[in-house]
Amino acid sequence: MNNIYKKNFLIILFFTFIFSISVAISSVQAQISDFGDIDIIFLEISPENPRPQELVRASIESFSIDLDRASQITWLINGIVIDRGVGVKEVTFNVGNLGSRSVVEVIVQSIERGAINKSVTIRPTEVDLLWQADSYTPPLYKGKALPSSDAEITAIAIPQFINSNGRKLKISELIFTWEKDGKILNRESGRGKDTIKIRGPKTFRQTVIRAYVSSADSALQGRGYALISPVSPKIIFYENDPILGIKYEKAIINIFNLLNKEVMITAHPYFFSSQERTNSDFDYSWKVDGSKVSSSPDDESSIVLRQAGKGEGAAKIAFSIQNVNKILQSAQSSFSVIFGGAREDIPFNF
Template structure:
């Protein structure tokens, strides 16, 4: 063999059989060796004190949410808390439900505290209900979860705030009517928010300093939301109900509240009343469906409850037994009915009130008996 062949052969020396066998045995040992897990180290925390007394040692898992009126602080294995309602108001019942994929809550001892006072303790106490105080009075709700040597803690700092919603429909009702004007299809409804936000110092926050987010049927009304925008005007579309939700927060997000209302439009209703020459309209008793004409003549008034005028006059059309009747000279919602001498019988008095621009019409009918 020449020198060149010797050099090439020297690069690949023959491996020892013993070395190959040792490598093979080492590979088998590493492949089939059992895996071991280290158990969690026991907690060194003292458990004789409620977590709310040691809240300074806890680490906040999140900052105050802009949608919630509470701050949540946690320590230990992950435990999920569902709070209902998400924005607790003043003097409101609140429920906390715990869930965890790290701890067997059904086998854990759970203790609940309110402002440092233990309220309840026992196995699998995953649900807790408490009641908030008045607006501006914060409270601390704490929970300790012990599962063997594992301890998890949570603290909820609840800052209750309130917002009321008041609505007003731009529909017609008589001046003497003490009820609320009903919502009719096509009418405009004005909603006003009345917030009750109290700072930590005890002062009431001005409504103009708060941020308002309006939603209609779960769609945010961006152009009508913002700082100080505490009123909302909406037009009812058809006869379908509308859900309006409002979220209010202080600029920093430390305080927040929410509320919602459901607006249900109804059809306008015509009511007939007798007009007395001295006493005026007898609103204490509506007529119908039958009216007995006991004198030679009577003036009747009609009131279209819930009719929406949209700034233009309503159209009144009176019929007597299907024939056009002459409207009252002073007011279109008045009509005078007379009986002929010695005549007896019945007549059907009908009225149609309409708003042409809104395609809204309401019908009314009264059977007038005379000579009986």
């Protein structure tokens, strides 16, 4: 009986061994067959998403065949030969206008595998990325609102995508993927999301924003980017006339000649995180010849200067501002008020 059990055990062990070998062989064969699907030639386009009429570089490389030993390499654009020869592994050309299509094809006459071809279709697109900081600038300011440290920034992507039918795609038809400093912003990305709000960089740092845009079928793709650097906020002084208002056309730089008995000077906090000139998050400080004085009762960013007596002289007016919630947003500036031609100190009433 024991011999019968031993024979049965040996038979089972033998078939188990045969089955294991079969599975192992099948596994090896499956892995080898996967290599047959690997591309023989890699065709690279740079830039990957060209703009209309942009110069493009197309190049090939291979880890399976020796391109330098190929008898001939032929390059075609939309079926027209643009270059051919031995060792021609790259070409340059200009793509067409918006809505056009360029079919890039390369044919390699290789020693190892004969004729091998590879092609890619290029459809030019355009994505402009505009941005502006949510920072203070005075009314009718012609420049751009720039970001100081930690300022909020609004960015908008403006794509120009024209399909094969010549129709410009709407924002709602496009998918936007936003990226900040290499990190994808999933919540801000999606269909029709062409605008984002982010916090800008701190002082001495930079932020890179990228917007990747594609049509729903991925036939059209493009991208835009912006490099944002913070600026130091600054203070600009203006005379605030009771009748004409703030004289934005003439900033006070270094020296102000007092021609009337009384004058109001208003400080503007350029590029601070605020939509208004005055903000409860700001700490204001006015000084005259080093001594702290009060601001205008109704406006902490303004000061009223009055000559207390007769005489000539000068006084140094200094102003500083600090954003209490963003400690790196601060600025200070000063100017001199001149009475007559003398350079002596004179008293003021505030």
